[in-house]
Amino acid sequence: MHAPLMSLTWTDHLTGRRGFLVVDRLVRGVASGGLRMRPGCTPEEVAGLARGMTMKEALHYDPEGHPASRYIPLGGAKGGIDCDPRDPDAYGLLVRYLRAMRPYVESFWTTGEDLGLTQDLVDRAAAEAGLVSSIQAVYPLLDDEAEARRRLADAFALRVDGIGLDELVGGCGVAESVLTALDRAGVPYSGTRVALQGLGTMGGATARFLTRTGLTVVAVADIKGTISNPDGLDVEELLAARDAYGTVDRAVLRPGDRELPGEAWLSADVEVLVPAAVSYAIDTGNQERVTARWIVEAANMPVLPTAEEPLSARGVTVLPDVVVNSATNAWWWWTLFGDIGADAEEAFAHVRSSMRALVDRVLARAEADGTTPRTAAHALAADRLPVIAERFGWYR
Incomplete structure (x- = not known):
């Protein structure tokens, strides 16, 4: 694993709180990644x-992809x-x-919403900070910017x-990974x-598409905490009762719904676990509680590497975040570069076909190599990065 191109720490002069920016790699002079x-x-x-x-x-990126792809x-x-x-500051x-x-941001970092922030909030703060857009660095690469x-x-x-299309495409991709x-x-x-x-955005949309x-x-x-019902929850009712942070108003719970401790979701009697919130949710201490057959990483880095090894050893398949939750980022660029239009059905169809092909390729590679899906995904990326570097430049 190479060292990142750039890593910096910023300290706020008013509160003393810290912020970070890491640029792992530039391609065509630009890097993409959200702000949490x-x-x-x-x-x-x-x-x-x-x-x-x-x-x-x-x-x-498919090196042998469709010639019309932009x-x-x-x-x-x-x-x-x-x-x-939620802090007032x-x-x-x-x-x-x-x-x-x-x-x-003006020169090479395109960013957007991630954990704890909405795109509306990022856009409003970016405008107040004097930016044209949080993704303005990519504008020079467009054929027709306007x-x-x-x-x-x-x-x-x-x-x-x-619900906004931008809040649904990521969950559509997660659901397609499960399917x-x-x-x-x-x-x-x-x-x-x-x-x-x-x-929240990712977990809620995933729940909707799966049900x-x-x-x-x-x-x-x-x-x-955890809301549970072995006969099935009324997902639409729960989604309608969320606040801006994805917290459900318990007043809407039905008689058969139970309130359990926060970690109860982990040991639920299910086939599929979808961690769609914080990083490092599944560690060596709690992984043994998992009875599911699949863990599908809608969040970024929810399963620690030290936990994934024993999970894999007992037959739990972890579908990795770099594949599962990648549809939101890809949808931005498919739309901006013009591979799809501003149309919901076209967006969902493109997400479904692209994610299905990618997940299938990763799982097939894992089976062929006798590795985990994460190792297979990393191997596929490692195959493609030199091709990208050769075709478009490699700045690090």
């Missing part, structure tokens, strides 16, 4: 996420701020961070069942049970 805000965020965490972004970009991968980067997003801190990072920006704005304005794994294993959707940690495909969500966890 959470208490306890570290430079090591941000570096791991930046490396993951490099791999996500590489995995969505999206060419970028490098990987990530930003992080050590602060609780959080928004001012975000604005000052972006003001300090303005030269990098048309591309209009197309992306139109796509962000689309709503499906009252691809089930299909390869010959497991029917009906009767397959799911537990999720996190009912609409016939799977049964029996447990969800938020900051208040």
Whole structure:
């Protein structure tokens, strides 16, 4: 694993809180990766996420792909701020961070929402910090900047069942990852049970797509604890009762719904676990509680490497974050570069076909090599990165 191109730490002059930026790699002079805000965020965490972004970009690049494809991968980067997003100082801190990072955002770092932040909030803070856009560094690579920006704005304005398209495409990709794994294993959707940690943007959309495909969500966890019902939860009701942070109002629970401790989702009697909230959720101390057949990483880095080894040894398949949650990032660029238009059905169709092909390729590689899906995904990325470097440059 190579060292990142750039890593920096910023200290806020008003609060003393720290923010970080890691640029893992530039491709065509640009790197892509979101900005997260959470208490306890570290430079090591941000570096791991930046490396993951490099791999996500590489995995969505097919060197022998369709000649009409316009999206060419970028490098990987990530930003992080050590602060609780609910803190009264959080928004001012975000604005000052972006003001300090303005030269990098203007020049080579395209960013957007991640854990703890919404795109609306990032956009508002970016404007206040004097930025044209949080993704303005990519504009010089576009054939028609005005048309591309209009197309992306139109796509962000689309709503499906009252929810923004941008909040749904990532969960669509996670759900398709689950379905691809089930299909390869010959497991029917009906009767397959799911537990999720996190009912925010990614977890909520994943739950919606999975239930609409016939799977049964029996447990969800938020900051208040786990809501469980072995007969299945009313996902739509729970989603409608969330606050801005993905916390469910318990007043909507039905008589058969039970409130359990926060970690109860982990040991739920299910086939599929979807950690869709924080990093490092599954460690060596709690991995033994997992009875699911699959762990599907909707969050970034939720399974520690030291936990994945014993999980794999007892037959639990971990579908890695660099594959599973990559659809949101890819959708931005497919739309901006013009591979798809500002159309929800076209977006979902492209996400489904692309994610199904990618997950299938990763699982096939894992079977052929006798490795884990994560090792297989890393191997595929390693195959593609030199090709990307040869064709578009490699700055590190």
